[in-house]
Amino acid sequence: MVKDLEMLRELSLAEQLSRLSRLWRTVADHELAPLGLTHPRWTALWKLSRLGGSLSQKSLADALEIELPSLMRTLGQLEEQDLIARHCCHQDKRARIVTLTPAGKALLDQIEDRIIGVRRELLGGISQQELTRFEEIIARISTNAIDKLTQQSEERE
Known part of the structure; x- marks a missing residue:
């Protein structure tokens, strides 16, 4: 029991996992920067694509585990880049649906290639x-x- 407690004190697993997450994100962000994408932009596109390419803003925010107001600026930027379009939901006029544009879909192919490359490099030797x-x-x-x-x-x- 004492040895287990000492191990828990010495090994800062949470800090290591947090550091790994930050490093992975930094490598991916650096790889995607030439495409004109920041972390919030490319992760929003990536998640939208993985969830079918058409989703309410609220559902996308939930999927990204962020607050809707935090997502709104990013969606505005993606819309300015013609990577997404937003329109009113037919069932609920208060809701806005986010869809990928053809340009957004084309960019996602490049994102995927680069992200797969990052994953391959970071998991090398494992x-x-x-x-x-x-x-x-x-x-x-x-x-x-x-x-x-x-x-x-x-x-x-």
Whole structure:
């Protein structure tokens, strides 16, 4: 028990995961900068594409795990670049639907090629078995964190 506690104090896993995330993002951002894309722009395009290419602004913000007001500026910039279009929803006139334009779809091919290249480089020297195990561990930590947040929320009620 004492040894486990010492290990938890010495290994700053959260800091390492946070650093890894920042480094990965920085490498990807640098790779995509020549395409005129900032992190918020390319991640919004990427997520929109992965979710079918047409989605409400609110759903896109939820999928990106950001607040809607934070997304609005980015969507305006993407619209100015003719990469997305926004229009009113037929079912709910208050909602705005974001769709990829042909230019946005074409740019996504370039984004995907570059992101796959970054992934290939960053995962160099790691076997598929190691990667699978790492993904399983990350999923378990995420599940534990969600369970803890749910528990905390229930305790507050």
